[in-house]
Amino acid sequence: MQGASVSFHVIRNPDLPPVDELEKISWGIVFRSNYIVMLQVFPGADVPEWVNWQDKFQKRVHVFNITTLKIDNLTLEDTGLYRARDSYTRGRQYDQDFHLTVYEPLPLPQIRTTNLSITPGWCNVTVQCDAPGTREDLTMSWESRGLPRELEQREATGPAPNPWTLALSLPLSQPNASLTCVLRNQVDQTTATLDLGDICGHTDPQGQSDADHLPGILVTVVVLLLILGAGLFLWRRGVKKSLEPGRGAGSQEEHRDPMMASTLQS
Template sequence: GVEDSRNLVSLKGTQGGSVVFHVTRRPEVPPEAKLEKISWAVKNESNYIVLLHVSPGVDVPEWVNSQDKFKERLHVLNTTTLRIDKLTLEDSGWYRARCSFSPGIENAQYFHLSVYEPVSSIQMLAEILSLTQDWCNVTLECHALETSGAVNVSWESKGLPKELEQRWAPGPAPNPWTLALNLPLSQPSPSVTCVVSNLVDQKTATRDLGEVCVH
């Protein structure tokens, strides 16, 4: 069953992208057993709905249930491999490949697909709070131009004094994400990068603080 983690494959995809399902032959299937058919199914609430059968040596898959949502997006690459294109968030869920071997052996492989939105474009704004001969007190704001699900944010820097670097911890945060810095102008000009990521994508924006903290 699904509880058997050896038969479970977790897949991640990006909205608009593609995902490949590949069946591997289980070690418990005897080597002399011959693959006759793979039935691909998608879980719909509590039941699996069989979509198509694929058999070795047969070029055209046998469609059982041509669900509209997969029309022209589902491609059989070979006997054991299936691809879904133009992924939508609704494609997330459970899929099953039931393999039939002669003589009379069956086993199933389960796939759990999670589709995520890509991270939207981001931009960084800098606001100088105060500027003296020796210090630049600046606030950086990292804006996601569209909100896109749960994201993690971290700040990376180049050339910042060590004591300033240790205060930032990555983690979920509100939009916009702000960072306040008090920079000694005696240092070479540092740059700061905002990194916004989720499980499948990441975007970055960088500001050179030497250009921001100009008298």
């Protein structure tokens, strides 16, 4: 992976006679079918002898026990075909090739949901797992937890499209189920998990979701508002009548008994 290290180790050809001794190893890169020597290592020497690419590799390349080459802090440009050429006494030479591919660290996958619908006992949803950035040598798979076996069998692995889509009909009786999108390449793995209970909502014992109760809740609210409005209207009308002229305390004079009025005048 980018930023990591890699080691190449040369193995002596088992067909070589014991009398043939290793004289040197040349490390290089095969570029467009041409072998270009990078450095040479000799038995007993403390440091390698550089031939090419010293500025690019000297601070990152280390040679151990003459037969092992290590490259630190790998970059994407280090990808390529490396070759070790072993030179023995009596003029024998053998090549060993090392194919190196440097990968970027995988980004975290992103899960999105679309086409959500709730039917009696079921949650229908489409999930999409997307991998931003590079897709070279990338595979994607779904892993599930708490789903019926027939749904688990629908899991698949393959090259990642953009994005990878999975349509599901999930039983509402599995509130703790989850789906995990897994991205992999040769050296790294990242995951993202979706809790299906957060998407499909919680259910009551009869299997009804919160969305099933919404119409009844709205009707109840409307009825309460109408009752409250009617009561407020009647109360304001009664207050208005009590304040009209000729009513209240003044109106009591007009309704007294005429005989009582004559007695009071006399």
